[in-house]
Each structure stands twice: as C-alpha cells, then as structure tokens.
Amino acid sequence: MKRLFSNIGWLLGGRGFNAVMSLVYLYLATHTLGLEQFGYFALIVALGQAITGFANFQTWQFIVRWGANGEGDEPARDSENLREATGFAIALDMLSIALGTALAAIVTFTAHLWLPLPADLLWLTFGYCVVSLAAIRATPTGLLRLHFKFATATAAEAVQPAIRTAGAALAVVFMPSVMGFILAWAASEVAVAIALWVAAGRTQRIDLSALSFRRIPEKHPEAWSFVWSTNMSGSLNIAGKQVIILLVGTFGGAALAGGFRVAAQLGQALVSLAQTVSKAIFPELVHAKENALTMARRMANIAVVAGVIAVLVALFGGRWALAAIAEDDFSAFYWAMVILSIAGAVELVGASLESLLVSAGRAGTAFAVRAVPTVLALVLLDAAIDWNGAKGAAFAVLGSSSLAVLGFYVAILNMQEIRITLGSEDETGEPATPPSLP
Template sequence: MKRLWQNIGWLLGGRGFNAVMSLVYLALATRTLGLEGFGYFAIIIALGQAVTGLANFQTWQFVVRWGANGDGPADATGFAIALDMLSVLMGTIAAAVLVWTAQLWLPLPDELLWLTFGYCVVSLLSIRTTPTGLLRLRFKFAKATGAEAVQPAIRAAGAILAFFFMPTVTGFVLAWAAAEIAVALALWIIAASEEKIDLSRVSLRRIPAAHPDAWRFVWSTNMSGTLTIAGKQVMILMVGSLGGEALAGGFRVASQLGQALVVLAQTISKAIYPELVHAKDEALLMARRMANIALIGGVMAVLVALFAGRWGLTTVAGTEFAGFYWAMVILAIAGAVELVGASLESLLVSAGKAHTAFIVRAVPTVLALVLLDTAIDWNGAKGAAFAVLGSSSLAVIGFYVAILNLQQIRIRIETEEPVPQPDAAATAPVNQRD
C-alpha cells in the first residue's frame, strides 16, 4: 500500500500539472476560436483521438502482465511493439475512410479535412502505451510522470504561440500535434534508458506461443479500451454529428472540466493495476480500500462542481459557454461514479477477467450511444450528459456484481472438501489419518 500511494502521488502530481496547463490552453482556445470555431477544433481532436484509441491495443497491460514473469519483458515488449505497428497500419486506413466520408456525418468544412487526416496520422504515430508499460513494470512512476508532463507543457506553449501568431483552428491543432510527438519521444527515450529494447524480439508469435490465452486477453483489453474511447471521444463526435459544431464545442468544454475525475479514475487504475498483478492474495482488500477512498473524493469533487462550477466555466471559457453548466455538473457526477469503479475494473482485469470487464462496460456504452439522439432531442447537452452518467452507473454496478460472483466462486472452491478415495487411508479413523 505504501508503494501504491507513492505511485498514485506521482501520477496525481503529473495530473495536477496537466490540469493547470489544461486551463491555460483551454482558455486560450475557447476565447480565441469562439463557440463554433472551438467546436471544429473539438471535432478534429476527438476524431484523431478516437481513431487512435480504437486502433490502439492496451500494450502497457501486456508488458506488465507478461513482463513480470519469466526472463524479463523482452518478449512482452516485442509483442507490444508489433501490436503498435499493427495499430498504426489499421488506424491510418480507418482515418482515411472516416475523413473521406466526414462531410456525410460531421459538420467540418472542406479546408479542414486534410488537417484532420494529418492529425489522425500524427496521433497514431505517437502511440506510447508500450514505453509507459515498461516504466510501470519497474514502478518508475516518477520518471513516467516527468515524461508525460512534456505533453501539457508543449500544448500550453503551442496555444500561446497560436494565440499570437496563428489564431485559427489550424494553429491550435498544430500545437496539439506537436505535443503528441514530443511526449511520445520523451517516453520512449526514458523507457529505453531503463530497459534494453531488443527489436529482434518484435513478434506476434512468441507471447501467444508461451501463453495460450494471450490473444483472448489482447482482444478483451483492446475492446475495453475501445469502449473507454467510445464513452468520451466518440460521444463528442456523435454530439457534433447530431447537434452541430457549437453543441460539440460546448460539450467538450463541459466534459473536460466536469469529467476531470474520469482522468483521475484512469490514474488510479494505472497505478493500482501493477500492484494487483503482484499482490494477488491482497488484491481484493486493496481494491476495496481504494474504492472507499475514491467515494469520498468523488463526493467532494461533485460538491465543488456544483457550487463553483459556473464561476469556473465562465472564468476559463467565457460567458459564451455558461449555458453548459448543468451538463458539466452531470458529467462531474459521472466522473465520480467512474472514480469509484476504477479499482473494481482493474481488479477484474488483473484476475484474468478482462473479457468480463469488457462485457460489463460494453452493454451500457452501446446503450448510451443508441439513446444519444433521443437524449439530445430531449434536453441538448444535458441530455447527452445524462446518457454518459447512465452508462457509467450501470458499468460500475456491473463491476461490483462481477467481483461479488468471482469472490463467491473462490470461496466455494477453497471450502469445498475433496471427494474421499476408496483406499485404506480413506476408510481409516480420522485420528489415524491425522
């Protein structure tokens, strides 16, 4: 628990720095571009991150899971790099199709289509889950935090430059693209200094040969990551598609401010997963403690959003975005729910139940996306926020039920008496057998 708290401390420190820098570039982007211009920007960023998230495998989990055993992480790293290369290939094809058909379903002007495709490609080439996994495997959270701090710093600096020299959607997108490249390079350089990366071990066959359940775990975690992206980036894209660029821009601001707790939930999940893999016997107790602490933090954060959110929204984004206050509060509640569920989901994955976690997450996410059009027609951005809240609530309830079932199965197995064998020892008196 001591090491876990230290790791969470480093991650939260990085998130705190990221939050401060986020306020800088969010304020500059919203006030410079306005509601509609920021809507275009939000759609481009969401599309790039959605393509990357959908194509990307959660390779950091593979490095942690298989690199902790055997002769080291060489084969796990090689497998992860091979999957990253596959992600870039698949993602580029998907980006080309999505951008080519963008005008059929997204409110983007012609002059921004090539910029959108370029950002998608940069995001794919900047996939960095493998070096992140190597650093988490060795519990180098301090170094990982330092490398990841490059991203918000470059974004803030780029936003300032865009504000003065290129106050357009293109200028701010270029700032985001530069930050993606910079943080990927920083993580790879630091990871390579900690662990030798043997490119001759890059293979899609070695790990599956040694671990028969490898591909099942790969696809389960990939689909779970896909659902996380669907719950955020795809949601923004669909809000833009159904409600227009202005609604997408406002929903993006409300989501970024209100769902900061989701980022915190992901932080806790990333810190606790390696510990759960190593702890095993104490994993359930550790996850329960983190869920209880998260509940307290979530309630406090929702209260802050409720009483100070309107002021924060208008201070950062301007009065033009004030109408999205209640959407932000609802999304803050959804973030609190996700915060409680973060350790529960990690516990399922660490117990080898990634497929269960995927199913539990999939049903509510798909339901939210299906009902999104009705929700927006009913109450605009607030309706979309309620769809997110409902999805998060159902998922966390599902995680809790799945863990209860898993615990009951283990208790039943541990307490089940062996079947007596028909031999002399089995028919002897109890005191003689003892």
C-alpha cells in the same frame, strides 16, 4: 499499499500539472476561436483520439501482465519473458499504426457526410489522426510501470501539457485559427511520445529483434483473448468520451460539440483521476495477488469520499469556472458539467473494481460489462439531445457509467471464483472468503 499510494501520488502530481496547463490552453483556445470554431477544433481532436483509441492495443497491460515474474514485490528485470512481452507489444503498436491509418483515411474523407466539418479542414484532420497514431506510447508507459518508475513516467508525460500550452500561446500570436491549435496539439503528441520512449529505453533495454506475434501466444494460450478483450475495453472507454463528442456534433452541430467538450473537460476531470487510480493499481494487483481484493476494496472506499467532494466542488464552483475559463457563450453548459462530474465520480469508484477484474484474467468480463451500457448510451444519444440538449447527452454518459460500475460490482460479488483465479487460499487450502465491498 504504501507503494501504491506513492505511485498514485506521482500520477496525481502529473495530473495536477496537466490540469493547470489544460485550464490555460482551454482559456486560450475558447477565447481565440469562439464557440463554433472551437467546436471544429474539438471535433478534429475527438476524431483523432477516437481513431487512435480504437486502433491502439492496451500494450502497457500486456507488459505488466507477462513481463512480471509474479514472485515477491519486485518485477522481473531483463528476463526473457519481459523481452518477448516487449517485442509482442511493439509488434502490436506497429499493427495499430497501419490499421489506424487506413481507418483514418476512410473516416476522415467521409466525415463531410456525418460531421459538421468544413471541407478545407479534412486534410488537417487526417494529418492529426496520423500523427496521433504515430505517437502511440502505451508500450514505453508499460515498461516504466512494470519497473514502478512512476516518477520518471510523470516527468516524461509532463512534456505534453507543457508543449501544448506553449503551442497554444504561439497559435494565439502567429496563427489564431483551428489549424494553429491543431498543430500545437500534434506537436505535443510527438514530444511526449519521444520523451516516454527515451525514458523507457534508459530503464529497460529494448530489443527490436524480439518483435513477434507468435512467441507470447505460444507461451500463454490466452494471450490473444486478453489482447482483444483489453483492446475492445479501451475502445469502449474511447467511445464513452470521444465518440460521444463526435455524435453530439453530428446531432447538435459544431457549437454544441464545442460547449459539450468544455463541460466534459471541466466536469469529467474525475475520469482522468479514475484512470490514474487504475493505472497505479493494476501493476500492484498483478504483483500482489494475495492482497488484490483488499487493495481494490480500500481504493473503492477512498474513491467514494473523493467523488462526493469533487461533485460538490463542481456544483458550487462550476459556474465560476466556466465564466473564468471560457467565454460567456459557454455558461449555458453549467448543468451538463455538473452531470458529467457525477459521472466522473461514479467512474472513480469503478476504477479499482475494473482493474481487479482485468488483473484476475477477466478482461472479457470487464469488456462485456462496459459494452452494453456504452452501446445503449450511443443509441439513445440522439433522443437525449432532442430531449434536453447538452444536459441530455450528459445524462446519457451518466447512465452509461452508472450501469457499467454496477456491473463491475455484481461481477465481483462472485469473489470466490476470482479468488481461485488469483490463486489465494486460506489456511485450510480452500478459496478464501472475500471481504465485503462498499
């Protein structure tokens, strides 16, 4: 737990820096572009991140899962298993770039049929998608997490908000348009990818001769099942954020998409915190299997308290934040921001529960639990927007998050089966009785 909280501390420090920088570039973008132009910008970014999320395999989880030796507190270092896991991950990254580029071409050049994007922005959109795909960085991130180099990873990831903020400032002066801000975002993606690969290369020698789609699956028959389950779970997380923004633009127009993006960025800061908790706890759950259940329970308890505090902050400080950061046109999205903050609090509670399922080899269960409410939210989004605009869309997100976390909780109630998977037994040799969850 001590190392876990230390790792979370480093990640939160990085998130804190990112949050401060994001407020700066959000202020610059909204005041420079206005509601509708910012909506175009939000749609382009959401489309690029959605395509990258769908095409990207969660290779950092593969490295942590198969690169660890599973013995003691320290991960495997320079082992053949880690070498092959890294080669498998890089091969999957290359596949992601190829498939994602094809998907980007199809989606971008049919976007005029379903997205309120001007024709002169389509090539810019495609270019941003390709850059985002080329900057996939899950593999170096996984190597740093396997070695518990969270401080190093945090320093490398800080490059992104720093470049993004500097680029936004330059855009205000030299190119105050959607293109200027998209170029700043693209530059930040490339810069952070380079920083992470350099940091990972200094931590672990990367042997490109180990690239293979066969070696890891030959050793671990469940490998491809884990690959597709984690990829689909990651895709669902993207659907819950970026695809929602795209569909808000489809059903409500660019201005509504822009306002919803601001509300989501301010209100769902806790989702980023949930991802931080998940990223920090997953390597610990893999390495310390006998304490995994207790660790997840403690983190869920802490998350409940943190979630309540954050929602209260959004409720009482959200109106001021919208007025200070965005223009007056964005003040109508206050209640959407509050609802999304509640959804973020729910996700924060569920982060450790979902990680527990994945670390126990139940990535398929985690995917199924996440899939049903996410699809339901997407199906009902049009009706939700017709009912209450941005607030209706926010309620759809809240409903999806609540059902997913409830599903994680129900799945973990069958803790005896998970204890067997984790290999934990009591003194009699029988599977240990699980402690109660909050």
